[in-house]
Amino acid sequence: AQSVTQLDSQVPVFEEAPVELRCNYSSSVSVYLFWYVQYPNQGLQLLLKYLSGSTLVKGINGFEAEFNKSQTSFHLRKPSVHISDTAEYFCAVSGLYGGSQGNLIFGKGTKLSVKP
Amino acid sequence: ETGVTQTPRHLVMGMTNKKSLKCEQHLGHNAMYWYKQSAKKPLELMFVYNFKEQTENNSVPSRFSPECPNSSHLFLHLHTLQPEDSALYLCASSQVQGAYNEQFFGPGTRLTVL
Numbered sequence A: 001a002q003s004v005t006q007l008d009s010q011v012p013v014f015e016e017a018p019v020e021l022r023c024n025y026s027s028s029v030s031v032y033l034f035w036y037v038q039y040p041n042q043g044l045q046l047l048l049k050y051l052s053g054s055t056l057v058k059g060i061n062g063f064e065a066e067f068n069k070s071q072t073s074f075h076l077r078k079p080s081v082h083i084s085d086t087a088e089y090f091c092a093v094s095g096l097y098g099g100s101q102g103n104l105i106f107g108k109g110t111k112l113s114v115k116p
Numbered sequence B: 001e002t003g004v005t006q007t008p009r010h011l012v013m014g015m016t017n018k019k020s021l022k023c024e025q026h027l028g029h030n031a032m033y034w035y036k037q038s039a040k041k042p043l044e045l046m047f048v049y050n051f052k053e054q055t056e057n058n059s060v061p062s063r064f065s066p067e068c069p070n071s072s073h074l075f076l077h078l079h080t081l082q083p084e085d086s087a088l089y090l091c092a093s094s095q096v097q098g099a100y101n102e103q104f105f106g107p108g109t110r111l112t113v114l
Helices: none
Strands: A003-005 A010-014 A019-021 A024-026 A031-038 A044-050 A056-058 A064-068 A073-078 A087-095 A110-115 B004-007 B010-013 B018-025 B031-037 B044-050 B053-057 B064-070 B073-079 B087-094 B109-113
Touching: A003 A087, A010 A019, A019 A110, A024 A073, A031 A064, A031 A073, A044 A056, A044 A064, A044 A073, A073 A087, B004 B087, B010 B018, B018 B031, B018 B087, B031 B073, B044 B064, B044 B073
Parallel strands: A010 A110, B010 B109
Antiparallel strands: A003 A024, A019 A073, A031 A044, A031 A087, A056 A064, A064 A073, A087 A110, B004 B018, B018 B073, B031 B044, B031 B087, B044 B053, B064 B073, B087 B109
């Protein structure tokens, strides 16, 4: 079974500052990793995903994440945030093998609040 | 319409009512999902359909009954719900069920059970 921990429930930052949203996972099998964003009153939208290959993954809207297998982490970063990045961000994991293959396991989410 | 649509967007119902949530995807996908999103809790997968066959029922109470008449439509029938069932219900679809397939989400139905 897999689980996901998002260490921060809320992250306030000022506009143009860098931000890191932390995600750790646990799994007994190899995994795929995802970051989704949810803007107010909307569904979830995929930001980026790690399937294989380079551990540094670039996504939409200037976000990137780095897969660290030894630390079982997949932290999301952006060097300079905008007001429009205010949203809730969800980390998710999907196991490659075993039962429930392909099902996403989500963290509790991190609310990013960008202040002017 | 494009993407994944859900109706209604908001629903208020009493505990003795029967109602249905509808999801439609316009992406040509073959897998569809129901999730429950409650405050302070992770998204919970409820049901999965792959090529119209139910492949996952994540220990969901029988007062929730899914229906997938074709690959484009997914329903969630609700009957004698409890106040703790109040949540945002999200529908998603993907090409097929599988770890590498991106899931596309609808905007959700905000359900309030009185």
